[in-house]
Amino acid sequence: MDVVIAPDEQIGEIVADDIAALIAARPDAVLGLATGSSPLRIYDAVAERVARKQLSLARARGFMLDEYVGLPPGHPCRYSTVIDEDFVSRVDFAPGAVRGPDGDAADLTAACTDYEESIGEAGGVDLQILGIGTDGHIAFNEPGSSLASRTRVKTLTAQTRADNARFFGGDIDAVPRHCVTQGLGTIMDARRIVLVATGDAKAEAIAHLVEGPVSARWPATVLQHHRRVTVLVDDAAASRLELADYYRHAHAHRHLVS
Numbered sequence: 001m002d003v004v005i006a007p008d009e010q011i012g013e014i015v016a017d018d019i020a021a022l023i024a025a026r027p028d029a030v031l032g033l034a035t036g037s038s039p040l041r042i043y044d045a046v047a048e049r050v051a052r053k054q055l056s057l058a059r060a061r062g063f064m065l066d067e068y069v070g071l072p073p074g075h076p077c078r079y080s081t082v083i084d085e086d087f088v089s090r091v092d093f094a095p096g097a098v099r100g101p102d103g104d105a106a107d108l109t110a111a112c113t114d115y116e117e118s119i120g121e122a123g124g125v126d127l128q129i130l131g132i133g134t135d136g137h138i139a140f141n142e143p144g145s146s147l148a149s150r151t152r153v154k155t156l157t158a159q160t161r162a163d164n165a166r167f168f169g170g171d172i173d174a175v176p177r178h179c180v181t182q183g184l185g186t187i188m189d190a191r192r193i194v195l196v197a198t199g200d201a202k203a204e205a206i207a208h209l210v211e212g213p214v215s216a217r218w219p220a221t222v223l224q225h226h227r228r229v230t231v232l233v234d235d236a237a238a239s240r241l242e243l244a245d246y247y248r249h250a251h252a253h254r255h256l257v258s
């Protein structure tokens, strides 16, 4: 696991550099897209490069992580609407190139199976962008999630519903109780993973993710078993890392393999 502690202003550009390098090597790369406020700095940096014609996602494809259950297409809080506004409509993906799980399907189990199949048919995710919940969830894999789980329906914790109420006008009762989410096993299949977190509220979850024991209690800890993960955090999110000085040192003196 690479832990990179960087100023918030640099985080978007660092990940945009990674995405640009991936697209240069493989223009039809598959990106894993997270919703939430953490990836916005990445989407802004990528959108700027696309606007300046330095980068094109015209042949790339994208898969979202998760979706609320029961929000119809076009609902302002539905993640497919959110990712469209935050990212897809600002870049040059081909129509239909970005897909998400259908949380409004009549048969949610079938929709989850379909979604797993569509990721497989696309050849899997090359670069997965992740945020992290204050309770250590990634996508919507709440504490107790099987470390081997696949896309399925989950029940949100009270903590997650409270954290996400800000997107529903502050009304926790408006936040759905259920979601469909890629499983931890699904996410672990991505060839590379970049997790971004900023601010004090994420410090506890980041400490568990990087230095805690692997446990379903803090689902993000499963990433310790992935071979290519970068955890990109600002000083505040890194503030509870016991080995923060070592991570800074290791990054400053990283061995660049030719």
Ligand code: GLP
Pocket (backbone or CB within 6 Å): 034, 035, 036, 037, 038, 039, 065, 066, 130, 131, 132, 133, 134, 138, 139, 140, 160, 164
């Ligand atoms: C939601 C999403 C996650 C996201 C998390 C943190 O629960 N399902 O994918 O990582 O929120 O969001 P934020 O980045 O806004 O703190």
